[in-house]
Amino acid sequence: MGRIGFSVLIVAAGFLYLPLVVLAMFSFNDSALMAFPLSGFTLDWYRELAQSDNFLSGFVTSFLIAQPVGILAMLFGLMASLALTAPGFRWRGLFAVLLLTPFLVPKSVLSIAQAMIMSRIGFERGATALILAQSLVALPFATALISAVMVRFDRRLIEAARDLGASPWQAFLRVLLPQIRPALSGAYSVGVILSLADLTIAMFLAGRTQPLSLMVASEFRRELRPDLNAMQVVVLVVTALLVGLSEVYRRRRLRRLAAAA
Amino acid sequence: MTFRQRHLALPVAAAIIAGCIAPLAVLVAFSFYEVEDFDLVPAFSFRAWGELATSTTDWFLIGKAVLSGVATTLFTALLGYPVALALTRLAASAKGIAIIVLLTPLYTGEIVRIYAWRIVLGGEGLINTVLLGLGLIDEPLKFLLFSPFTIGLVLTYNNLPFMVLAIWVSAEMVDRRLIEAARDLGARPVDAFFRVIFPLTTPGLAAGSLTVFALSAGEMLTPNLLGGTSGATAMALIDNLFGTAFDWPLASALALALLATLFLVASAMAGLLLRLKGARAMIGRT
Numbered sequence: 348m349g350r351i352g353f354s355v356l357i358v359a360a361g362f363l364y365l366p367l368v369v370l371a372m373f374s375f376n377d378s379a380l381m382a383f384p385l386s387g388f389t390l391d392w393y394r395e396l397a398q399s400d401n402f403l404s405g406f407v408t409s410f411l412i413a414q415p416v417g418i419l420a421m422l423f424g425l426m427a428s429l430a431l432t433a434p435g436f437r438w439r440g441l442f443a444v445l446l447l448t449p450f451l452v453p454k455s456v457l458s459i460a461q462a463m464i465m466s467r468i469g470f471e472r473g474a475t476a477l478i479l480a481q482s483l484v485a486l487p488f489a490t491a492l493i494s495a496v497m498v499r500f501d502r503r504l505i506e507a508a509r510d511l512g513a514s515p516w517q518a519f520l521r522v523l524l525p526q527i528r529p530a531l532s533g534a535y536s537v538g539v540i541l542s543l544a545d546l547t548i549a550m551f552l553a554g555r556t557q558p559l560s561l562m563v564a565s566e567f568r569r570e571l572r573p574d575l576n577a578m579q580v581v582v583l584v585v586t587a588l589l590v591g592l593s594e595v596y597r598r599r600r601l602r603r604l605a606a607a608a
Numbered sequence: 609m610t611f612r613q614r615h616l617a618l619p620v621a622a623a624i625i626a627g628c629i630a631p632l633a634v635l636v637a638f639s640f641y642e643v644e645d646f647d648l649v650p651a652f653s654f655r656a657w658g659e660l661a662t663s664t665t666d667w668f669l670i671g672k673a674v675l676s677g678v679a680t681t682l683f684t685a686l687l688g689y690p691v692a693l694a695l696t697r698l699a700a701s702a703k704g705i706a707i708i709v710l711l712t713p714l715y716t717g718e719i720v721r722i723y724a725w726r727i728v729l730g731g732e733g734l735i736n737t738v739l740l741g742l743g744l745i746d747e748p749l750k751f752l753l754f755s756p757f758t759i760g761l762v763l764t765y766n767n768l769p770f771m772v773l774a775i776w777v778s779a780e781m782v783d784r785r786l787i788e789a790a791r792d793l794g795a796r797p798v799d800a801f802f803r804v805i806f807p808l809t810t811p812g813l814a815a816g817s818l819t820v821f822a823l824s825a826g827e828m829l830t831p832n833l834l835g836g837t838s839g840a841t842a843m844a845l846i847d848n849l850f851g852t853a854f855d856w857p858l859a860s861a862l863a864l865a866l867l868a869t870l871f872l873v874a875s876a877m878a879g880l881l882l883r884l885k886g887a888r889a890m891i892g893r894t
Contacts, residue, residue: 352694356706359691359772362765363713366724369734373727382732423620430617442617449628453826453870455843456863459850460631463638463860467648483627486620544717546829551847560719567723567833576727579720586715594708 367583374576381571392577402578405559412478412558413542419482420538421531424489431490432497450487457484458551465552472554480548485541489534496530497523525604529597536593543586632867639860648856656857660865669842670866674873677825680763681771681817681877687764688771688816693805695772696779710769718766722833725762729753754836762834763824770823771816778812779805814881818874825870842866 377387396402427446430436449457461480465472500523508518546560553561559582566575642651660666695706713721728734729752736748751757782805790800828843842862849859 349697352697355690355694356698359687359694359768360709363710363768365734366721366728366765367713367716369728370720370724380732381727381730382737384737423623426616427620430614430620433612433614433616435612436614436617438617442621445621445624445629448624451822451874452628452632452867453822453843455826455828455847456867457628457631459846459859459863460635461627463850463856464631464634467634479627483623486624540715544715544720546718560717563719563723564833567719571723571726575723579717579723583716583720587712590708590712590715 370576371580371583373573374580376573379573381573381576392573393581395574396577396581399574401562402559405557405562406582408474408556409543409558409560412474412481412556413539415478416481416485416542417535417538419478420485420489420541421493421535423482423486424493424534425527425531427486427490428494428497431494432500434502446487446490449483454484454545454547455551458548462551472552474553474556476552476554477549477556477558480552481542481545482538484545484548485538488537488541492533492537493527493530496527500526529600532593532596536589539589540586543582635860635864638856639864641857643855643857646854653857656855656861659858660861666842666845666862666865669840669845670862670869672840673825673842673866674869676759676763676827676831677821677870677873678877679760680767680824681820683760683764684768684771684820685775685813685817687768688775691768691772692775692779692809692812695776696782710772713765714769718829721766722762722830725758725765725834726753729758729761754834754839756835756838758834758836759831759839762830763827766827766830767820767824770819774816774819775809775812778809778815782808810881814878817877817881821870821874821877825873826866 372385373381374392375388375390376385377389377391378385427442430442431439431446436442458480461476462472464470465476470476504522505518508522509515513521544560546564549558549561550564559578563575563578566572638648639656640652640654642649642653642655695703698706726733730736731748731750731753733752735752736745739745740748786804786808787800790804791797795803826843828841828847831839831841832844833839843866846859846863846866849855849862
């Protein structure tokens, strides 16, 4: 590849990572002011963070909300993908458009409309509402991930299993599932990641529940504080670990599948 | 009726209809309701729609949403093309890493990115310190933070990976021999781009544009937290009408008008991009 192409990629990566690097730098900076030049290295902000009950409870709340979102996105994404790739499904086009609507309608409009309907029918806003709304927004992404793998799946393998006496359920478990397991774990992580990253939906539907993003947003309006930097870095590292682990898992599965074939 | 695989669509469709279609339908109903003594009363009133039709602020804000969506789409497309084309030249092993590098910033929370940019662009932030240190400016640049520039920059930042990904996928499918053939036949690199690569990647450009437009036009957090006095958005106004002002009919009407406008612009954009492809392909053939 040429020198120009290489420089383009370096500049692009620099642009994408510049804010995150600066954030990390100030979380280790020995000064309460977020200004250059840097004053020295410290771990104080992280120590302060570890002692903050607020942060810990916000973190636990966010984590507990993200798990069901990942699972729901995966399950509904799997059902949607199975339907999309089913033979003789007459409403496929309409169903695909329906699946795209949570993605096409801006999150803020959708959340406000959901908040209105909930308060009319007396469904209390809170963790449950948040989980359901976030799963809905994650669904198009999860479905895209799973069906991308499923369209490449050779249906004759299922038919062969059925001919050899497997029940539809057995054929699904023993033939299809091993093939799509990496995509399922991808769909789960997308749900978890979108949930951890979300602030817009939480603003309208969290009720009295306080996930981390909402806590940071209310602090952020008042002032910039270095321990918030440290908090952001911790969230970033946890998310990166999650992504890394699911990627390692995905590659191991792929290698095992390749070895088995 | 025996169970078939396609019947799995039913629970999914039910969930989307309950969680997405029903709330939007309720917006339509609410836009005709009336508010009496802080209570929403079913009625068939055109009060909200009339107020919306005559309000210049509301239409200005809707126009602003469209503008910010179109501008973000344009910026990400201009920046995304060189990056996507450079990515196609990478070795296969490097591409796996490139995907992770490209997608990781997306995994960071909305609030993290906004927060980080505030530190980069502030009066004593990275950019101003470096420029001052180099002696290129005498006092901190004020327009970097809390201005339309900030909104444009951060919206572009937030959406660039989606555009790059979409163009990259379709650029990967362009047969390299076509480009070599064009070059052998005497086309300059610029001609090869506009006559071969660009027409063949318009599907990716269209997919990326619609994604970026959908994600950026309705965005309210970035303008709200980083736009300063220029940060007013239709969404923030809807939020205000919904919460503080308790004017749900007007909030609903405004939300629907915003949705309809965004939908129309997105359709026009899709139509334009598809025609572009046809036109370019014709030029390429002659």
